Amino acid sequence: MGFVSSLEARDVSASIDSEVLLAPVSFTVSSGEALAVQGRNGSGKTTLLRILSGQLRPTGGQAFIDGESVDERRRAVRRTISARIGLPAFARELTAHEHLRFIATTWGRLGSAATDAADATMVALAISHLRNRFVNELSSGQTQLLSLATALVRPFDVLILDEPEQRLDATRRALVSSVIRAEIDRGATVVIASHSADMVEAIADRSVSLAES
Amino acid sequence: MSTSTDRQILAHVRLVTASRAGLPTASDAVYTVYVAVLIVAIVAVPVVRSIVLGLASPEILSTIVAPDSYRGVGAIAAVLAACALLIGRTRGLAVPSPFLIEFLAGSHLARSDTLRRPILFSVTVLALAAVTVSGIVVGARFLGGPTAAIPAALILLGSIAYSGVLAVLWLMGQSCPRPTTIPLAIVILGSAVAAAAGADIVMLASPWGWLALLWASLDPAAPVLWWPALTLALSPLVFLAAPALLNNLRSPELMAQARRWQSIGTLVQTGDIAGASGALRTPPARGRRYRISFTGPLPIAILQRDIGTARRFPVRITFGSLALVVAGWLNAQTDSAQGGLDWVVALAGVLLAYLAAGVWCDGLRNANENVGPSSLYGRSALTMIGSHALLPGLACLLLGSIGTIAAVAGGAAIGVLPWWMLVSVFIVLVRILDCAKGPMPIGLLLPIVTPVGDVSILNVIAWQADALIIVLATAGGLSVLFSTAGPEAAVWLTAGIGIVAALAGRRIRALGA
Structure with missing residues (x-):
């Protein structure tokens, strides 16, 4: 996998009419580096992550991957960025393992490679025992772990996560931190929004604090 | 553009879904086919037959076979094209499940590939609907008198081709921004007016005009026009634009539509029609700076509040206002309509008025939602609801x-x-009655066993649609009576107003207790 060299926000801002959702912010994150986005409720953390993943057009400034504008309509952008912002739309008729196998398949890991990817991700997040459960049979913390697994089971160069600590106990937060740190060490670019001091400490190389909008 | 690798991935994706746990069995599929055949045989065939016979009645047939009826066909086809464009942002042509949008359309595969199956499904449904409608009308013409056979066949084929044009316009409406699609829809609506007025240029230069010209050649005395059939047959070439339109779709908008329609589907399945229609009402996105004053006596303050908030939905209010104007005009036409048409006009008028009144009822709904022992507002439920009914x-x-x-x-x-x-x-009193209905009594869901199965669904449908039934039966029926016996109809409707007002008052008091 060829990792991108940088994810850049250049004076990125968002507003509706004159209501400011995100005050202008600029930074660059390089390959093998993790940035924590911090700020109070309503400061625009999720809005910024949506912009960085190409799901939302900023009303000011622009976000770039290796100098190219970020727009999720481009296949190359979807291939590069794995974003988990909120819980995904699970399929009630698929088990946890089938979810991961399905996702791995859509990213070109065919046959046993998809099964292997699903197995490895479940082992990494210590949820192998949940492989045959349907999503409605998971606790809120287990659902969060499966949600994170959906972002990790596919190939990516950039990982964007919104509050990965949600609904997780201290042990699971440490586990998730180590999994994300391993991805960074592998060369991935990571941006997380988090209110968890221990996760930010374990994952991020630096952080950016958003002004309250 | 899809590559062999992409196709291989999609084939494997289908294998994964086909091997999932809890897959429907062969007997499930057989049962689905069995139910479908029963519904077609018991419901669809008799309904279609009665519609064909109704259209073939002399009063209606005279309109269908009139020499200038082709203008109406062109105008209706153009209005459908404009509607296809406008509806795209509310319910697009391609709306798969949220799961497939998240993980399949969200993958690196081209959306023209991952959304192909939902598109093909919608296009097939559209083509079937088009050929059914044209088949019904052409069938009525055949029953009613001499009709040229070759043009009739061309109409059926042409309607299928036209459904392709509608599909691409629908996809355009979903994929392109409103500043592009709304002006285009207005131009098409303008051409509908021109077609109705008999403008030849519209007939010669638009797919809806070609369809109208085919209709004109149904008259055995008219020459068979081959060129509109040919141009119409070529018009699905616009599908060449479909991949670009699909690849232009944004996943957040796709996801928003998919989630909304999934919840609407759930609400409809549970019989919650009010909830389903509520899910269709999009939240406001403009007018946040409008100043709403709450001055004067309470009813006036609430009227100002309702007018102020209505301004935040300009498109909805514009269409609702136009619909009310048309409803008033239609209601007045009942008098001059003959035969069965007077019923059609009267029922269409009151139905349109009831639906259009709904766009002015946001305040009324909010007042009803907050009725209860721990009411949000400091005035009685009757006062609040009565005040919100003013607008x-x-x-x-x-x-x-x-x-x-x-x-x-x-x-x-x-x-x-x-x-x-x-x-x-x-109509406004029935709106109040409907708003104050509260949750459906659980007793209505109890099975009612009959020789043809459980018919408790009829109870649920009747409960859900009671307001519409009351409006159609009372206001619609009495509007027909009004054309022959005005004073009697007025007396009956006044009595109806009294009864509905009493029922609404009782419901509101029950909710507030």
């Missing part, structure tokens, strides 16, 4: 009267104006 009442009276006055100017009797006032009051 829909005024809208029905004033806007509907514009249509009614236009009809009077066109020759309708002046009596239709006071009649519309009564109809307006009745």
Whole structure:
């Protein structure tokens, strides 16, 4: 996998009419580096992550991957960025393992490679025992772990996560931190929004604090 | 563009879904086919047959076979094209499940590939609907008198081709921004008006015009026109634009539509029609700076509040207002319609008025939602609901009267104006009755075993649709009676107003207790 060299926000801002959702912010994150986005409720953390993943057009400034504008309509952008912002739309008729196998398949890991990817991700997040459960049979913390697994089971160069600590106990937060740190060490670019001091400490190389909008 | 690798991935994706746990069995599929065959045989065939026979009745057939009826066909086809464009942002052509949008359309595969199956499904449904409707009307023409066979076949084929044009316009409406699609829809609506007025240029230069020209050649005395059939047959070439339109779709918008329609589907399955229609009402995105004053006595303050918030939904309010004007005009036409048409016109008029009044009822709904022992507001439920009913009442009276006055100017009797006032009051009271309904009594879900199975669904449907049934049966039926016995109809409707007002008052008091 060829990792991108940088994810850049250049004076990125968002507003509706004159209501400011995100005050202008600029930074660059390089390959093998993790940035924590911090700020109070309503400061625009999720809005910024949506912009960085190409799901939302900023009303000011622009976000770039290796100098190219970020727009999720481009296949190359979807291939590069794995974003988990909120819980995904699970399929009630698929088990946890089938979810991961399905996702791995859509990213070109065919046959046993998809099964292997699903197995490895479940082992990494210590949820192998949940492989045959349907999503409605998971606790809120287990659902969060499966949600994170959906972002990790596919190939990516950039990982964007919104509050990965949600609904997780201290042990699971440490586990998730180590999994994300391993991805960074592998060369991935990571941006997380988090209110968890221990996760930010374990994952991020630096952080950016958003002004309250 | 899809590569062999992409195709291989998609084939494997289908294998994964086909091997999932809890997959429907062969007997499930057989049962689905069995139910489908039963529904077609017991419901669809008799309904289609009765519609064909109804259209073949002399009163309606005279309209269908009239020499200038092709203009109406062109206008209707153009309106459908404009609607296809406008509806795209509310319910697009391609709306798979949220799961497939998240993980399949969200993958690196081209959306023209991952969304192909939902598109093909929608296009097939559209083509079937088009050929069914054209088949019904052409069938009625065949029953009613001499009709040229070759043009009839061309109409059926042409309607399938035209459904392809509608599909691409629908996809455009979903994929392109509103500043592009709304002006285009207005141009198409303008061409509909021109087609109705007989403008030849529209007939020669548009797919809806070609369809109309094929209709004109159904008359055995008219020459068979081959060129409109040929141009219409070529028009699905616009599908060449479909991949670009699909790849232009944004996943957040796709996901928003998919989630909304999934919840609407769930609400409809559980019989919650009010909830389903609520899910269709999009939240406001403009007008946050409008200043709403709450001055004067409470009813006036609430009227100002409701007018102020209505301004935040300009498109909805514009269409609702136009619909009320048309409803008033239609209601006044009942008098001059003959045979079965008077029923069609009367029922269409009151139905349109009831639906259009709904766009002015946001305040009314909010007041009802907050009725209860721990009410949000410091005034009685009756006061709040009565005050919020002022705006829909005024809208029905004033806007509907514009249509009614236009009809009077066109020759309708002046009596239709006071009649519309009564109809307006009745419709708003039924709106209040409907809003104050509360949750469905659980007893209605108890099975009712009959030789043909559980018919408890009829109870649920009747409960859900009671307001519509009351409006159609009372205001619609009495509007027909009004054309022959005005004073009696007025007395009956006044009595109806009293009964509905009493029922609504009882429901509100029960909710507030």
